[in-house]
Amino acid sequence: QKEVEQNSGPLSVPEGAIASLNCTYSDRGSQSFFWYRQYSGKSPELIMSIYSNGDKEDGRFTAQLNKASQYVSLLIRDSQPSDSATYLCAVKWNYGQNFVFGPGTRLSVLP
Amino acid sequence: DAGVTQSPTHLIKTRGQQVTLRCSPKSGHDTVSWYQQALGQGPQFIFQYYEEEERQRGNFPDRFSGHQFPNYSSELNVNALLLGDSALYLCASSYLRDRGGEQYFGPGTRLTVT
Numbered sequence: 001q002k003e004v005e006q007n008s009g010p011l012s013v014p015e016g017a018i019a020s021l022n023c024t025y026s027d028r029g030s031q032s033f034f035w036y037r038q039y040s041g042k043s044p045e046l047i048m049s050i051y052s053n054g055d056k057e058d059g060r061f062t063a064q065l066n067k068a069s070q071y072v073s074l075l076i077r078d079s080q081p082s083d084s085a086t087y088l089c090a091v092k093w094n095y096g097q098n099f100v101f102g103p104g105t106r107l108s109v110l111p
Numbered sequence: 112d113a114g115v116t117q118s119p120t121h122l123i124k125t126r127g128q129q130v131t132l133r134c135s136p137k138s139g140h141d142t143v144s145w146y147q148q149a150l151g152q153g154p155q156f157i158f159q160y161y162e163e164e165e166r167q168r169g170n171f172p173d174r175f176s177g178h179q180f181p182n183y184s185s186e187l188n189v190n191a192l193l194l195g196d197s198a199l200y201l202c203a204s205s206y207l208r209d210r211g212g213e214q215y216f217g218p219g220t221r222l223t224v225t
Contacts, residue, residue, distance in 0.1 A: 004153075032211055043201055043216040044154065051211060088153055092212050098144060098167050099203075099214060101153030 002027045004091050006102035014110050019076040021105050023089030026070070032092040033065055033072045038104065039085045048074060079109045113138055115204050115217035123223045124192050132187040132220045136204030142166075143185040144214060145177060146201040154201055160185050161207050189222075197224045 003026040013019045021035075032051050036044035050056045050063040050072065062075040072091075076083055086106045090099040116135045124130050136143050142161045146154035156169035160179035179185045183204075189196055199221050203214035 034213065036216075043199075043219045046213060046215060049211055049213055090153075098156040098159055098169065099154075100156070101146075103151075103153045 002091070002093060002100050004089055004100050004102035006087075006089050006105045008103055009106040010108050011105055012108045012110055013079050015079060015081060017079050017109075019079045019083065019107055019109070021074040021076075021087050021089075021107065023072045023074075023102055024070055025072070025089075025091045025100075027093060028067070028070065029094050030067070030070075030091050031094045033063070034090040034092070034099065035061075035063060035074045036088040036090060036101075037083075037085045038088055044088055076107075079107075081109050081111050083107060084109050115202060115215055117200075117202050117217035117220050119220060120218065121221045121223075123225060125225055126192055126194060128192050129188065129190045130192060130222060132189075132200050132202075132222075133184065134187070134202030134204075134217055135184045136202075137215050140204035140206050140215075141183050142205045142207045143179060143183065144203045144205070145185070145187045146203065147171075148199040148201055148219075150198075157187070192224045194224050197222060 035048040038044045048063040056063045060077045064073045086104040088104045089102040144159040145157040148154040158168040163179045174190045176188045199219045202217045205214045
């Protein structure tokens with residue numbers, strides 16, 4: 001059974017701080033990892049993908065992957081109130097094309 | 112560059128009825144996946160279509176069926192609707208031979224079953 005786990009939150013951080021979102025997954029045969037942002041009432045929006053161990057940076061976002069620990073994280077630097085949303089972690093395994101999503105972490109950035 | 116589109120935006124149906132949802136993938140994409148998202152949960156995979164065939168299926172009953180057309184657009188059909196089918200239905204498109212397999216979502220169809 002492939003599972004993806006996230007802390008449901010809410011995670012509250014002050015404006016300008018670093019928000020750290022974490023995700024663990026159950027199966028080592030994983031291939032690709034994705035972070036989606038979902039505003040209330042809207043559909044998920046892809047913000048980061050990562051395939052290799054280490055860090056990947058894109059603007060204020062940094063994704064970190066550790067396959068040995070089965071752990072992927074998303075850091076948001078200089079958090080803004082507009083970053084307030086639910087962040088979904090998704091994992092794509094080597095066998096198959098579908099994604100398995102975690103339940104999402106609700107982030108609230110306080111002005 | 113047109114993104115993923117879905118129709119309708121909202122739909123209200125009665126228990127026992129049937130519904131058809133539609134999706135057009137992003138330009139250049141050939142694969143369509145359907146997800147169901149209940150309130151407060153992550154999207155759950157229903158099935159995926161490529162080359163007009165169902166390639167993979169999640170843990171959903173046979174009441175959920177689909178189709179992909181030669182232009183890569185897709186339909187999701189749900190028969191004998193239950194109250195528990197009320198959810199946001201998301202379509203995601205991708206390019207099968209893309210190593211990363213990134214999927215891009217449409218705006219979704221909000222289905223309410225009364």
